[in-house]
Amino acid sequence: MKEATLKEIAEKLGISITTVSKALKNYPDVSLKTKDAVISLAKKLNYSPNSFAVNLRTKESKTIGLIIPEIVHHFFSNVINGIVDEAEKNGYLVIILQSNETLALEKKQVELLINKRVDGIIMSLSNESNNDDHIKEIINRKIPFVMFDKIAKLSKCSKVIINDQKAAFNAVQHLIDNGCKKIAHIRGPLNPQNSIDRFIGYKKALEKNNIPFDAKLVYTCEHVTFEEGRAFAEQIIKEHSDIDGIFAITDLVAVGVLSYFNDAGIKIPEQVSVIGFSNWFMSQVITPKLSTVDQPSHAMGVESFNLLLEEMNCHREGIPFTPRTVELDTHVIIRESSIRVNS
Amino acid sequence: MKEATLKEIAEKLGISITTVSKALKNYPDVSLKTKDAVISLAKKLNYSPNSFAVNLRTKESKTIGLIIPEIVHHFFSNVINGIVDEAEKNGYLVIILQSNETLALEKKQVELLINKRVDGIIMSLSNESNNDDHIKEIINRKIPFVMFDKIAKLSKCSKVIINDQKAAFNAVQHLIDNGCKKIAHIRGPLNPQNSIDRFIGYKKALEKNNIPFDAKLVYTCEHVTFEEGRAFAEQIIKEHSDIDGIFAITDLVAVGVLSYFNDAGIKIPEQVSVIGFSNWFMSQVITPKLSTVDQPSHAMGVESFNLLLEEMNCHREGIPFTPRTVELDTHVIIRESSIRVNS
DNA sequence: CGGTACTTCGAAAACGTTTTCGATTATATA
DNA sequence: TATATAATCGAAAACGTTTTCGAAGTACCG
Incomplete structure (x- = not known):
């Protein structure tokens, strides 16, 4: 039982390959009669075009x-x-x-x-x-x-993209609005743009609120892991016992922080408020529930593909395409890890 | 700047397409001299075979x-x-x-x-x-x-696959070993085999330990979500206030259970022990840390591909292939949600 | 009847590769 | 020198599709 081809259909019907191909693609220059014959035989033979050949041709x-x-x-x-x-x-x-x-x-x-x-x-x-x-x-x-x-x-x-700078700014501003005065930042690696931008957002929020920036309060992740979150939490609390807020580059790290603080008996948010980034699913089921920044991940995928599709269509037709940058909205999600009653 | 083809290389070198193709694929019947010439020109032109054509041909x-x-x-x-x-x-x-x-x-x-x-x-x-x-x-x-x-x-x-029956049996046996006498099961949908098997494993463990099976203690998820876990947790504790153990079809549901119990002030594992399934990453960062069954997901992917590869190789060579079933090992991971001191 | 227009079809090239099978030349053997 | 052997190459078919362009036939109109 081999795969059916245009040739086979053509031979069985006593017509040319060309006509078969056209019939299946509903070309106007093939009679209704042959069109029907081709289509029904194609269905019977379970024909589907050989994509390898189509790829080569198109x-x-x-x-x-x-x-x-x-x-x-x-x-x-x-x-x-x-x-x-x-x-x-x-x-x-x-x-x-x-x-x-x-x-x-x-x-x-x-x-x-x-x-x-x-x-x-x-x-x-x-x-x-x-x-x-x-x-x-x-x-x-x-x-x-x-x-x-x-x-x-x-x-x-x-x-x-999202506006990482603005999103980070808003996250830190939220901590400040809730009474935080000394906020540490666990940042991502030095290279990636979004890690840089979030760091800048952090600094700008401090500046705006007249809190002096202290480089000692910034910790840099290498791999952005749960374990790093735990380790930095320990280090931060040792080096700065009066810290009252932490902004982590991403939820995974923030969850590490929460995990360590939970184990160490440090109260969140009473002693230290924590906010993460990305609205990772886990952040809403951990105790305490983690405040974070919503990152529209699914929409990002959809937007990315649609931009690509547009460019692919232009590419096919040979018409020029000018690259665009789409910036998606984010917003701060406030949960238990950053709400202070006494602020 | 078009893509280089065999034809181009052949023309520039004054040799045939055949020879170019053979040279690049290191056939023995092409002299070292022409082989070198072809290879170096191919590199210069940044040649890479047109995969569409290769697909069609091979x-x-x-x-x-x-x-x-x-x-x-x-x-x-x-x-x-x-x-x-x-x-x-x-x-x-x-x-x-x-x-x-x-x-x-x-x-x-x-x-x-x-x-x-x-x-x-x-x-x-x-x-x-x-x-x-x-x-x-x-x-x-x-x-x-x-x-x-x-x-x-x-x-x-x-x-x-894994042996879901055995794995579930071990999970429930672990609860029993830790003193649970009345264990509910939040099962998956009726159709999937692994949901059925885990249910059977649950029943067998009860049977083995002379605990009568009670169909009322079995709750069936439709979508296997966090929310269902929360809802069933509430329902279970209302309908059976003396429940002391829950085996959930998967960690996501178990985390839902933990989440509700945490909110409702029900002590885990003191009042109710909980065990999940799959060793989802979150299970080790939630409070209390969730006991679960390790499911070797990455290994499952690797094994799956290798089995497929074997069959693809046979398929290509035209030699017969007999399907195999690979069963991977699982083991119970004991964490805080199921350890009783007083058992 | 001559010409135009329309309908329906098919030959053939093209996409770029792989591989078979001879052909040709050079080398070794008798 | 004749013959067998090895080394090197290339013509051509094949994979299955799409599309251009022209041919053949039919219908219509003046």
Whole structure:
């Protein structure tokens, strides 16, 4: 039982391959009679066009590539979700790769996708990456390309982001509004733009409220893990016993902080208020429930794909496309870890 | 700047396409001299074979399809992780689709993948699915195929599973060993095999310990969510105030239970011991830390891909392949939610 | 009847690769 | 020198589709 082809149908019907192909694609220059005959035989033979041949002929595969730092991450799996769903709705399939936050892997994977000749690429940079050669290569080759979340600001391509600076500012402002006077920041690695921006947002909020910035109150994560959150919580409380607020780069780290404080008997939010970032699902089920910043992950996926789709359509038609940057809204989610009664 | 082809290289070097192709694939019947010339020119032109043409010619795309019920799920994203990594190591790419736990979508997606002519399919069934037609179609077409976790027992294909019955038995036995006498079970939907098996394991553990089974103590989730966990926790404690143990189908539900009990002031594990299933990451950071059953999700992904790879290799060579079932080990992870001092 | 217009079809090229099978030349053997 | 062997190459078919362009036939109108 081999796969049916146009040739087979043509032979059985005593007509040409051309006509069969046209009949199936509803071309106007084929009579209703033959059209019906072709369609019914095609159905009977369970015909479906050989996508390999279609790809070769049309030079597109209706497949896009997606590279992210880590799949097992609430934020990223939500983005994947958004992208995969939206892609399917539009007849595209998604190939997923993860860079494990390393530049070397990321480069290999970009090359892989280019060689696979995917119709477009969506990507969130690893912490080690920036506007490196592999990114430039994608753009030089004019492959439709969208970056989201962890972007390289200088790259000439579409981007989907949140305003990390503003979001971080609002988070810290919320702590201050709740009476915090000495706020530590557990920041992300030095390289990624969003880690930098959140740090700037933190500083600006302090400045705005006339709280002097103290570099000693800033702790830098290397891997942005739960364990680092725990470790920094311990260190912070040792080095600054009068700390009363912590803004963590992401919920995972904030949860680490909560975990350590819970174990160490430090009261949240009475002694220290904590706010995270991303609205990771876990943050609403931990005790105390974690205040955080909502990051519209699913919408980010949807937006990213739609931007890419637009560029892919232009690319196909040969009309020029100007990259856009979409900035999605965030808002502070107030939960137990930052509400003080006595403020 | 068009893509380089074999033809281009051949023309520039004044040799045939055949020779160029052979040179690049290191065939023995091409002289070292021309081989060098070809390779260096290929590098200069940044040549990479057109995968569309290669696919058409070789009838394989080095791409597999993966259908899962939900991406945003710690267990599944871990499996994806394992599959994607292992696939990449072996030169395969992975297309991901999610069925959202619906049979209709799942069917469409299977068809999509078949039409895309992926080299193989890995899949975890939606709760609505069983040994339905679309599954049989994959097998009839002799497409390499592996099911994992949520499988259809009757399907003639390779499977990667855990022994849910045994694992559930051990979980409940652990509760009993810690002094529980009246244990409720929040089970999953009626259809999926693993939900049935865990229920059987629960019953067997009671039986083994001469605890009479009471159907009233079994609660059935529809969507297996955090919210259902909370709701059932409330219902259970209302209907059976003397309950002292709960075995939940999965950590997400168990966390819901913990969340409600925490809010309601019910002491865990003093009044009620709770054990979940899957060792979801969150279970170790919630208060109290949740006892659970370790489910080797990453290994499941790796095993699934390797089984598929084996079948794909046989398929290519035309040698017969007999489906295998791999059963991975689980073990109970004891944390705070189930340790009684006074037992 | 001659010309125009419309309908319906198919030949053939193209996409870029892989692989089979001879052909040709050079080298070794008898 | 004749013959067997090895080394090196290339023509051509094949994978299955899409699309251009022209051919053939039919109908219509003046």
